Amino acid sequence: MSRLWGGRFASAQDPHFLSFQNSLGFDRRLWREDIAGSAAWARALEGAGVLSKGEREKLERALDELGRELARDAHAFDGAPDEDVHSFVERKLGERVGDLAKKLHTGRSRNDQVATDLKLWLKGALYRLDANCTELMAALVALAERSVDVALPGYTHLQRAQPISAAHHALAYVEMLARDRERLADACDRLDACPLGSGALAGTAWPIDRAKLADDLGFTRGPTRNSLDAVADRDHAIEAVFAATLVCTHLSRLAEDWIFFATQEAGFLELSEDVSTGSSLMPQKKNPDALELVRGKCGRVLGHLVGLVTTLKGLPLAYDKDLQEDKEALFDALDTAAACLAVTALAVRGARWRAERCAAAAASSYQNSTDLADLLVAAGVPFRSAHERAGAAVRRALELGCELEALPAAERARLVPELAALDLARELSTARVLARRAVVGGTAPSAVRAELKRWNKELALHAAQAPVTTPR
């Protein structure tokens, strides 16, 4: 058993308890950050006069070697006796540099150490999640590019409402993902202050230059400003999981829409076989499993959010062991969101609109009745009255089993005499109905193309700016 404490303890711990409280099984994931943080701490200790230059160099070299070993060996942690990744790294270091390793923890506590490790990890994870968002946005924009002229029924209350461009539908999700990216960036920026040097709770007693240390580790906001808060704060974990929850909420809506579009009833969308599965019993089935799993996993990520907040609620300052619960929830939430984004992108890239079925559906069910009312308004009828009369026209058309533009001349003359001069078939055609909605953000092809141009530009800009991806 390897542990970093115990001088005051007379007896050993119960093995069940030790296994219950062991975190190496999951916090091993932080080994890169623990090594990077330890190296920076060694440099800071040199600055504070605790380590000599030679000692610091030796420690850094050993940490570097350990890092390379761990990167190579997938089984390095198997059977390790340590209670957490910090103990593991310190023990491994001791195997390399002997007693010198015992100096590294001077003025540091696992409380500020793990807070620092986790923030470093989180910055990388948020960066990767952002890349996943961008990938899906690109897939949606590409789909939209080839769908501007696909007319689709637009829905409210899942009842056909007004025709829309299929590209417009895809771009709605691009908007959501753009907000998600903002939230990820905000979360990343807000957490960017360095806890290291906060000690267990009260600040380190050694003359560490925390500003320099923060800079050394790449924290753009400098050191944290209150040691109690620094070791007790998990806002960043919660905020990251929240951002992931909204990502997944958006994906669950996309999944819901597309599962509906892919039903035999709608028949608007063909999903590629490579994201579909069959049935062990029913030979004909082709199921949208990818999208269903994406929809389902929204609950999982929300669950992690609830778990984290509930765990934090009512915790006294500063560090409590309850906080160890932060990691599994955080890791799984971000992994899940990333996987959902990637799989959705896969589905989007393989999807194909069945344009004729879409068009037929877009042209039916009186989705042009608002335009009939608008035509009445243009002819001088106040909207509320025009709405009522268009409603009556729909009722009559329902009785006759025809669309509005096919109402018999007599009915038309009776119901909307003001529009006698108009070519209703043309005025109420899907093309005209779509084209009328040319305001910013509207579904007219012209407006959609303007948005496409904007998104293409933004994504190109993003691609140009993107730093080299981290190796993980």
Added chain:
Amino acid sequence: MSRLWGGRFASAQDPHFLSFQNSLGFDRRLWREDIAGSAAWARALEGAGVLSKGEREKLERALDELGRELARDAHAFDGAPDEDVHSFVERKLGERVGDLAKKLHTGRSRNDQVATDLKLWLKGALYRLDANCTELMAALVALAERSVDVALPGYTHLQRAQPISAAHHALAYVEMLARDRERLADACDRLDACPLGSGALAGTAWPIDRAKLADDLGFTRGPTRNSLDAVADRDHAIEAVFAATLVCTHLSRLAEDWIFFATQEAGFLELSEDVSTGSSLMPQKKNPDALELVRGKCGRVLGHLVGLVTTLKGLPLAYDKDLQEDKEALFDALDTAAACLAVTALAVRGARWRAERCAAAAASSYQNSTDLADLLVAAGVPFRSAHERAGAAVRRALELGCELEALPAAERARLVPELAALDLARELSTARVLARRAVVGGTAPSAVRAELKRWNKELALHAAQAPVTTPR
């Protein structure tokens, strides 16, 4: 790649998608139940004339062998190419009996199969969780046995209120756990109907005797009565996680109480070192980690509950792939609750009251002021007035810095003249204050002993009735 479908598919699945939707990593845990369910299905198919006696015997033998192999070999699933445990078992069976294995899935779907597997597993898990509850109840009762005469301050609003027996405090948690056990039993009983034979969604088309099949698998409520519901229902998973959530909520309260009792400020309770840890920085620390983790894990289990309900919300009938999300949440919730119960029992068994500190605290802070009011009532003062006058006495005692029973005679004569004849030191002593609360459920030693007797009887009864524990 091993899959149970695909006749209609022209192309292969994307590997990322396949890994995303693979469940073998977690549903392998159901292998015992999948084998038991398959054997029962083979017998049912024989009854329906689909399999001959010889075929059925051959299948059963092979399933039995497979079960023994899997019980032996911890690595049996490593690198398996199957998408789930059902495919795994069917493939392994095929390796043993060749084409005969292809007959076993007749009239069965993975939808009713997994519903059955999960219910079978859940029954065992609930049984084991119940045993964990009982273990903790026994530990608390044992602690109570040796604490009847330990007087402790009782709190409301975390302010000292009235003295209580430490045993009474322990038994409060026994009450909660007893309700938990009822909930576990109810959940176990409610789920006890067999889904097998429901097919994918519409019922099997073969003349299976479902009543007999249900009986064969030990389901006491017979077969489920609606095939759509049978494959779509996850109430039992949610209800089990809910029961586990309440277990953990109770444990979180116990943890909170005991963490407070173990502070230097209270100093009422000594936790054993075997469930405590130290600090990597601060040599003097002895931390109640076990209890903190227990308190923290309440959030985790609640999170799983939220995840499950959110996943189920708004799902169309019958089976949807979203339901695959049920298992990890369920497994982890029940595992976590079980571990928390076991670790808490460990903490309870090792704990020791510091009786003198407890008694001193119980006797201070005017916790006998209600009794002063009650004495006034006995002397004819209406309670509301007695309450007000006892409050005034407290205010005066606070000013003088003494306890009520130590008020100077003059003050006493002024404030509570009715009680002139009483030996207030005796009447307001902790012993008297405790003894007065002798109603059923009160904290008087007599009442507490009566409850202890009841619990000991009940636990003995339980121990006598408990069936031989399942081997897992």
Added chain:
Amino acid sequence: MSRLWGGRFASAQDPHFLSFQNSLGFDRRLWREDIAGSAAWARALEGAGVLSKGEREKLERALDELGRELARDAHAFDGAPDEDVHSFVERKLGERVGDLAKKLHTGRSRNDQVATDLKLWLKGALYRLDANCTELMAALVALAERSVDVALPGYTHLQRAQPISAAHHALAYVEMLARDRERLADACDRLDACPLGSGALAGTAWPIDRAKLADDLGFTRGPTRNSLDAVADRDHAIEAVFAATLVCTHLSRLAEDWIFFATQEAGFLELSEDVSTGSSLMPQKKNPDALELVRGKCGRVLGHLVGLVTTLKGLPLAYDKDLQEDKEALFDALDTAAACLAVTALAVRGARWRAERCAAAAASSYQNSTDLADLLVAAGVPFRSAHERAGAAVRRALELGCELEALPAAERARLVPELAALDLARELSTARVLARRAVVGGTAPSAVRAELKRWNKELALHAAQAPVTTPR
């Protein structure tokens, strides 16, 4: 300002704080229970010798009068200065009986009082919620009665799977509601022990016969057995909200199914106008608002569950003011569930299947391909091979754009030569496909009728046993 404490306080409370902590705005709903509990307490105090017979009678009469006044006057609480319903009742009582009212609180605390009030209220509320469940079950059974012969596509993954009877679909929800009713009954039974007499936390110091008191108030499980637990326990509130959450989860699934059935794409179901709304802009719209709200409110009730558990998590014993948060969540959760059940029943009663569209859809999309495989099995092909060959037949039929039973003879001879002698059109007809699933719980009309008979019997039994409804 009216408050039941304050003797020890030198200064007054801040008005913002007083308004923050005031609960009369919502706990006034407990006035009936507070009066009933107070009357029972008066009787118990008489038994304990604290009140004379005359005093008790006077108090009971005054409480009775107050009850009648409050039942009459909807505005009785307007502008009341009291901090909670208990203070209100005590003040009103004082207006009637003067100083005698001051005796009623002897040996009682608001902690055991509110616990008792809430349990009494909850029993009534659970009873009423159960009645709402039964009402919806009856509406669904009535719908099923007229839908046995309506064939509907059955879905898995929202892809057509196998035809089902529309009655079978309705009865799936009856099963869920039956489980809900069990859960409500369990919750009601489990809470049925009386906290009154537990005092603030330690038990009352007066010789109250708690068993008699519990009986007097109609608690079937007698008095609670631990005073700390009795005032700190809110399991019953949480369990009731959980039961309501599952009710709403089931309703959200029904809503989702029906919203889909009512789309123009499916067109299977006509919702009545009396539970639909229109659009302020689009004259043609008829929206399933009732069902959408029902679906949405599932989240609200789950939210209350999370709120309650999170509030309870980590609370020290015994009573803490945090517990005041129990009421609003509980009230709204049960009100919401009740309203959702009632509105869903309204929707069910007004709904009409469009049987021809249903039948056409049920007969298409290869939903009989499992039966083709089963026919091959009957002809001696192992199921797994039969499944593959039926899948190939589906693929061929898709290419040809025909259903399986319409495959050209040559194709049929090539793909399924074993079935040469069969009348495939008949064997694969919806009627035959349905009829084959005649096992218990299957969708065959015979099986569905058997279930209908069972449900009708059970509902009749319930109606016969139902006690006279409480007036609220």
Added chain:
Amino acid sequence: MSRLWGGRFASAQDPHFLSFQNSLGFDRRLWREDIAGSAAWARALEGAGVLSKGEREKLERALDELGRELARDAHAFDGAPDEDVHSFVERKLGERVGDLAKKLHTGRSRNDQVATDLKLWLKGALYRLDANCTELMAALVALAERSVDVALPGYTHLQRAQPISAAHHALAYVEMLARDRERLADACDRLDACPLGSGALAGTAWPIDRAKLADDLGFTRGPTRNSLDAVADRDHAIEAVFAATLVCTHLSRLAEDWIFFATQEAGFLELSEDVSTGSSLMPQKKNPDALELVRGKCGRVLGHLVGLVTTLKGLPLAYDKDLQEDKEALFDALDTAAACLAVTALAVRGARWRAERCAAAAASSYQNSTDLADLLVAAGVPFRSAHERAGAAVRRALELGCELEALPAAERARLVPELAALDLARELSTARVLARRAVVGGTAPSAVRAELKRWNKELALHAAQAPVTTPR
């Protein structure tokens, strides 16, 4: 009954359904925003040529009058027959300007209207919540100003760890609130795009200048860019409730800390009577109700967050009635957070440290043992060894029942011979222990004073910049 649709409806709605779906009871709160949005829409319609200048002026005047009436009359909505605030305003407008009111809804839908109203309201609410945060920060900073030299035990795991300045503790919460303010600001900024002009889902068909309209209504990000997203998006509501959840999580931790500090056991903090209450039974009680309610309400707000996400999960585009559930949750979450902040500020302003008890506690329980280890490090012992030896010294001191600095000379010589020359009483005094932690963010008085200076500057800046508060 007043409704804005119905032309196509032949029959009336069921009254229970109408009451179920009515939202006027809560969305009336949006009347100011609905009027402001309507006036802006009138101006936009004039720009689009739909209204004449005279018509627009008449409408604006009438809206203005209506606004003044509603501001005056608290009962203006009582008994109103309208289904929502939009219908109410349109009806009231009609009473003033007759048929002209019927023109106002041209090209607008309640979908974009309510989205706009809600965003306008939310901006104001977030602004007010930010002010509440600042108020509490100021109260905490003021408390810190008078507490720099109050030494308090610092805790990890609720065990005494190292002494801290009481001011440092208060400032930890200031840090949290500062992050909260950032989150509120981010949420406010992100939502600041105008949905109006998006119509029901597809964009308005009239040539509205949406950029000008957005500007007119004060939206700094211009118009929303996708009409489907604009009416379906509730990210802002969820994000605001999330920010409120973190606010309340922080407050729950402060409450937990202070409730502990105010126990008789700790006795560090005296809460003012004006935020405390007493007991109806126990005359001596003074309970920290304000803080308990604050702690409890964290669950309530988290519950609303869960409710909102669950409601949104899996909703199809664009508008669904489920979205009506957004308002009550949002309103209550923000109201609750605001009230909790205000009441906590009240508690902070009235609180008083009991400095002597604090100091005594800070100087005990070996909280200086890390400093002993550090002194050994300074004397050349590697930290890990120093830690172990300090632990042994603690163990010995525990046996002897003394503090470290009071260890007998012989023990000291044996345990820490390297420190023979040091004045341990001085080196291990609370003052020295505090002073050593002078790094940025440390608890040394010098470091704390530096932070106080920073916060005072920031709050002053904020006060100077704060715009005139909105009247509500």
